[in-house]
Amino acid sequence: MTMGTGQLSSLLLQGYEGRIYPIHPEEDTVLGLRAYRKVSELEELPDLAVIVLPTRIVNQILEECGGLGIKAAVVISGGFREVGEAGAKLEKELLEIAVKYGITLVGPNCIGVSNFHIGLNTTYFPYEQEAGSVAVISQSGTYSCHIYTYAEKSGIKLGQTVSIGNATVLGISDYLKYFADDPSIKSIAVYIEGISNGREFVEAAEYATAKKPVVALYVGGTGYGARAGGSHTGALAGQDELYEGVFHQSGIIRANTVEELFDWSWALATQPLPSSDRVCVLTNSGGAGASMADACGRAGLSLPRLSEETQEKIRELLPGTASTINPVDMTFHLNFADLLKTVPEILFESGEIDGIVMYGIFGTHIFEVFRDGLGDLFKFPVEDARPIIRGLVEGFTRFPDDTGIPVIVSTFMGPEDEEIAFLRSNDIPVSPSPERAVNAMAALCRYAEYRRSL
Amino acid sequence: MTMGTGQLSSLLLQGYEGRIYPIHPEEDTVLGLRAYRKVSELEELPDLAVIVLPTRIVNQILEECGGLGIKAAVVISGGFREVGEAGAKLEKELLEIAVKYGITLVGPNCIGVSNFHIGLNTTYFPYEQEAGSVAVISQSGTYSCHIYTYAEKSGIKLGQTVSIGNATVLGISDYLKYFADDPSIKSIAVYIEGISNGREFVEAAEYATAKKPVVALYVGGTGYGARAGGSHTGALAGQDELYEGVFHQSGIIRANTVEELFDWSWALATQPLPSSDRVCVLTNSGGAGASMADACGRAGLSLPRLSEETQEKIRELLPGTASTINPVDMTFHLNFADLLKTVPEILFESGEIDGIVMYGIFGTHIFEVFRDGLGDLFKFPVEDARPIIRGLVEGFTRFPDDTGIPVIVSTFMGPEDEEIAFLRSNDIPVSPSPERAVNAMAALCRYAEYRRSL
Numbered sequence: 025m026t027m028g029t030g031q032l033s034s035l036l037l038q039g040y041e042g043r044i045y046p047i048h049p050e051e052d053t054v055l056g057l058r059a060y061r062k063v064s065e066l067e068e069l070p071d072l073a074v075i076v077l078p079t080r081i082v083n084q085i086l087e088e089c090g091g092l093g094i095k096a097a098v099v100i101s102g103g104f105r106e107v108g109e110a111g112a113k114l115e116k117e118l119l120e121i122a123v124k125y126g127i128t129l130v131g132p133n134c135i136g137v138s139n140f141h142i143g144l145n146t147t148y149f150p151y152e153q154e155a156g157s158v159a160v161i162s163q164s165g166t167y168s169c170h171i172y173t174y175a176e177k178s179g180i181k182l183g184q185t186v187s188i189g190n191a192t193v194l195g196i197s198d199y200l201k202y203f204a205d206d207p208s209i210k211s212i213a214v215y216i217e218g219i220s221n222g223r224e225f226v227e228a229a230e231y232a233t234a235k236k237p238v239v240a241l242y243v244g245g246t247g248y249g250a251r252a253g254g255s256h257t258g259a260l261a262g263q264d265e266l267y268e269g270v271f272h273q274s275g276i277i278r279a280n281t282v283e284e285l286f287d288w289s290w291a292l293a294t295q296p297l298p299s300s301d302r303v304c305v306l307t308n309s310g311g312a313g314a315s316m317a318d319a320c321g322r323a324g325l326s327l328p329r330l331s332e333e334t335q336e337k338i339r340e341l342l343p344g345t346a347s348t349i350n351p352v353d354m355t356f357h358l359n360f361a362d363l364l365k366t367v368p369e370i371l372f373e374s375g376e377i378d379g380i381v382m383y384g385i386f387g388t389h390i391f392e393v394f395r396d397g398l399g400d401l402f403k404f405p406v407e408d409a410r411p412i413i414r415g416l417v418e419g420f421t422r423f424p425d426d427t428g429i430p431v432i433v434s435t436f437m438g439p440e441d442e443e444i445a446f447l448r449s450n451d452i453p454v455s456p457s458p459e460r461a462v463n464a465m466a467a468l469c470r471y472a473e474y475r476r477s478l
Numbered sequence: 479m480t481m482g483t484g485q486l487s488s489l490l491l492q493g494y495e496g497r498i499y500p501i502h503p504e505e506d507t508v509l510g511l512r513a514y515r516k517v518s519e520l521e522e523l524p525d526l527a528v529i530v531l532p533t534r535i536v537n538q539i540l541e542e543c544g545g546l547g548i549k550a551a552v553v554i555s556g557g558f559r560e561v562g563e564a565g566a567k568l569e570k571e572l573l574e575i576a577v578k579y580g581i582t583l584v585g586p587n588c589i590g591v592s593n594f595h596i597g598l599n600t601t602y603f604p605y606e607q608e609a610g611s612v613a614v615i616s617q618s619g620t621y622s623c624h625i626y627t628y629a630e631k632s633g634i635k636l637g638q639t640v641s642i643g644n645a646t647v648l649g650i651s652d653y654l655k656y657f658a659d660d661p662s663i664k665s666i667a668v669y670i671e672g673i674s675n676g677r678e679f680v681e682a683a684e685y686a687t688a689k690k691p692v693v694a695l696y697v698g699g700t701g702y703g704a705r706a707g708g709s710h711t712g713a714l715a716g717q718d719e720l721y722e723g724v725f726h727q728s729g730i731i732r733a734n735t736v737e738e739l740f741d742w743s744w745a746l747a748t749q750p751l752p753s754s755d756r757v758c759v760l761t762n763s764g765g766a767g768a769s770m771a772d773a774c775g776r777a778g779l780s781l782p783r784l785s786e787e788t789q790e791k792i793r794e795l796l797p798g799t800a801s802t803i804n805p806v807d808m809t810f811h812l813n814f815a816d817l818l819k820t821v822p823e824i825l826f827e828s829g830e831i832d833g834i835v836m837y838g839i840f841g842t843h844i845f846e847v848f849r850d851g852l853g854d855l856f857k858f859p860v861e862d863a864r865p866i867i868r869g870l871v872e873g874f875t876r877f878p879d880d881t882g883i884p885v886i887v888s889t890f891m892g893p894e895d896e897e898i899a900f901l902r903s904n905d906i907p908v909s910p911s912p913e914r915a916v917n918a919m920a921a922l923c924r925y926a927e928y929r930r931s932l
Contacts, residue, residue: 037851164765174890246775252768281913311618314706321700397491436628459735
């Protein structure tokens with residue numbers, strides 16, 4: 025399968041509703057679409073040219089596109105600056121052509137762009153879930169397309185992605201400003217191997233972070249990361265401390281791993297910002313509660329002791345083995361109403377906390393496993409429980425909007441459990457581990473602090 | 479659903495082949511099994527009593543069991559030391575009964591034990607995959623049963639688990655020694671909220687780590703974690719540095735998160751130990767390669783430049799855009815044989831590296847997605863490719879055994895891709911992110927270093 029076939033396949037699969045014109049030197053049809061020999065044979069001027077060709081003819085084709093009046097192009101092909109002097113010369117020509125015709129150009133040496141709100145996916149990876157509000161700007165192609173699978177598994181809905189490639193015309197700063205102004209985007213995830221123009225970057229980042237959160241993963245910090253990145257898109261990697269300073273100054277939240285990049289972007293895209301770092305850990309499992317509490321300590325979050333008054337209200341609802349100081353540990357307790365409604369209400373109304381990280385929500389999946397395995401022997405009324413649990417979970421998902429207090433849930437279950445799936449699709453970030461839920465809350469707190477400082 | 483019903487359901491679902499006798503004061507049958515009114519009515523002496531009863535009658539029933547000659551019991555019921563003075567008194571009595579009759583006792587205040595090799599699962603969570611070689615010792619019930627779901631999703635096969643509860647008779651040290659001597663267990667994951675007898679623990683840990691790897695997650699290190707843990711199983715939590723020292727001295731690899739605990743235990747259970755920390759990053763994605771290289775730097779691993787000779791051999795196989803220094807970045811290149819066979823062979827034979835972390839393996843899943851969506855338009859011969867890829871992946875999974883060099887794979891795909899599923903079930907650890915693959919390799923290196931120091 026060629027790259028071009030993969031990319032056109034994605035575009036078709038994504039359900040793009042605009043018109044698509046394959047250009048192919050020999051074929052009459054490509055993937056069922058009528059193919060044209062040349063761009064000049066098209067009956068209308070396309071909005072966008074996606075160029076996947078041998079390096080040596082890319083410039084000539086771009087020249088043709090420009091001459092016809094095409095104003096936007098994505099150049100997938102590599103073989104430019106990243107391969108040495110001859111490539112750098114070609115790239116200079118490419119730039120000159122783009123400037124001459126005023127072409128807005130993504131790439132070259134990139135994987136493409138996607139806008140899932142309009143079914144546009146020019147990468148070779150399918151994206152199989154609904155569009156969301158996280159934008160991705162990436163110096164790596166992988167992190168702007170392989171990541172679709174990761175996002176689906178995690179429940180993170182992406183809005184738009186761009187693989188910036190060699191950034192010959194448009195660079196990170198341009199994309200930052202673009203997504204800052206796009207109302208469909210609520211948070212921006214950026215993968216960085218190196219920044220070529222520091223001042224421009226800081227200005228763009230400050231512009232963006234004043235409007236919406238930006239999370240960045242920078243991998244050039246160690247010598248090894250720089251060695252890898254340097255050979256990849258030709259970007260200049262540099263000292264870790266320098267980047268740390270740039271991110272801090274411009275209000276960017278720095279992630280250290282791909283998982284953090286997406287966990288945090290998800291939380292920042294969906295949750296209200298906390299007024300301070302006073303967090304409550306709510307759990308029905310002692311172990312998960314202890315892990316979350318410990319992670320709060322490590323992340324520098326405050327886990328205030330709840331007032332006697334608030335603790336007393338909670339104690340009235342819970343068994344004697346429960347703990348109410350904070351973590352609020354209900355212990356193993358199958359009363360879903362306490363976990364999802366009565367105890368959270370007390371916490372949200374207390375005025376003592378500004379964010380909740382939680383462990384313990386599940387729906388009827390485990391009961392279904394038992395029922396499927398044991399048949400009639402298993403008497404628990406799964407079908408009766410289902411609407412009751414759903415009603416409670418539905419109410420729970422409204423808390424962040426209603427109270428302005430963010431919530432992040434952690435679980436070891438996945439979307440096979442219908443309530444976990446429901447939480448995800450109703451904008452409650454669901455973390456696969458207790459510690460990651462806390463670290464996402466910490467990211468919310470850090471960005472909130474930056475916004476307060478403006 | 480009561481706890482007892484849940485636990486018996488798990489036991490039945492797990493396919494335990496021994497005989498099960500429910501004891502119930504009123505019911506004639508429980509989940510299809512004939513129920514007995516009293517332990518004394520049983521026709522044979524059970525090997526194990528699992529006690530899930532109101533606290534006030536637990537001791538009386540254990541006394542009955544002991545009197546009849548039952549030598550092993552799991553007490554699930556809580557309400558002992560963890561709830562205060564009256565409970566502590568009951569727990570003292572429980573201990574005296576166990577000592578009097580020589581009962582090997584797990585708990586109280588625990589979730590139970592599992593041994594998947596014999597279909598024994600006394601927790602209330604089903605475990606739905608084959609048995610493996612990782613043992614779990616946990617001071618939290620959640621981390622010895624909710625974690626089954628997590629393990630299944632991740633591909634980590636567990637062998638046995640024990641929720642230690644209040645550790646009245648058997649404690650962490652006993653379980654460490656037990657699993658150290660059990661040949662079905664290759665690595666031991668321990669979740670710790672607090673250790674009550676430091677000297678005994680160090681002795682047991684040293685005994686265990688001389689035989690097999692032990693990974694521990696300790697959450698009492700921050701004041702917050704200690705606050706949570708203290709209220710949970712009554713264990714004494716203490717200073718982080720103290721535990722750090724104990725772990726270091728006794729050769730335990732310390733994890734900081736639940737994910738690390740299981741990632742590392744998996745790698746340690748399945749991979750040979752590296753001779754040193756010289757790691758090679760092999761990738762067909764620049765981004766994932768840079769992330770892995772950066773993570774090597776952060777984890778203190780060495781990423782040696784490959785010799786000119788070795789680089790030359792690799793260069794002959796790869797496109798001009800590839801990078802061969804280390805990371806070896808093949809760039810987007812659909813020749814599976816190079817990724818899975820020819821390049822790895824050069825690396826394994828080079829004598830220049832002692833471990834490989836890798837990104838880029840996938841099977842035919844993505845092609846199937848295209849085919850399902852595009853039908854006959856999609857011409858790639860998926861069915862022809864499948865056996866070729868499988869043959870290569872099969873060969874790849876034999877490298878660790880054949881060469882004594884460990885391999886860890888990272889991917890954003892899951893077991894929906896048949897080759898990812900194949901890797902997992904053939905003892906190649908598959909990490910959901912590039913950084914986690916590297917950190918698991920670092921855990922292998924650290925344990926190998928400890929073993930060399932003995």
